[in-house]
Amino acid sequence: MHNNFKLTITSALLISAIFTSSDAYAWGQNGHRIIGKIAETHLNETTKTTILPLLKGESLAQISTWPDEMRSDPGVFWQKNSSRWHYINAAPGQPLSLNHSHTKTKESVSNILEGIHYSMQTLTDDKSSLSDKQFSLRFLVHLVGDSHQPFHAGRSEDRGGNSIKVAFFKQDTNLHSLWDTKLIENQNLSYTEFAQFIDTNNSELIAEYLQSTPTTWLEESRNLANKIYESTTEEVSYSYVFENTPIVKKRLQQAGIRLAGLLNTLFDPSANELKLHLK
8 A cells, every 4th residue: 555645634613413313324234344344455564463452353344333233232422422423414615624622532522523533533542541442443444434425424404315215126215225235235245245346456546545534535425415416316226326336336445445544544653644633
């Protein structure tokens, strides 16, 4: 992987997250595992060694779905705070940014950008406990995936497409589910097969993907969501799959490459140039 991942996160106005729905999942299990599997192939040796104690014998693909699986946990954080971590909403033209005062504790995080920032802070803080770092790695892997799902930067009024009903090959679903699950499942591939098919060693493409920030990823998703809102009809089938599956594949590919770039930067600072304002 080229060592030119430049990550800059700056403080600005808070964009508040308005979802209250527990169905705001991104990519479904297979999508997240595809991203984790791709990332694993692009980690450098230093990063692989450093994250071993944090993985507890699991792979990035395995831990990628943990934040969604924990939503049924009766703990206060999971029932009151965790859903805000998965998305961000902003009016068209409004900048996507974070409020650093909201990244002091996991309970104060109010959107996905702040969740990514909190996780990076925890992972790079020598004072963080092992359990806190394990928590943050699991969330970071998941949130990088979420940030590439168009409807996790969607509209608050339709709950990121969850309220928009769509018939997919005459089967009732909603716009969010169509993009996080249905278009992936329609390929009839295991997550390992899917990851193998869309992974890339194209150095120019990888370098292009890594010249970005988490804010960039979410802006890309918002722009895609706006186009999808306009192009999706009440009933979709073969032509919709043909036109949009390449977009899904690209977003999964980008997420996997960028996740690896981010982890390499965090755990092996010599590998990439990282500019992080942690205070």
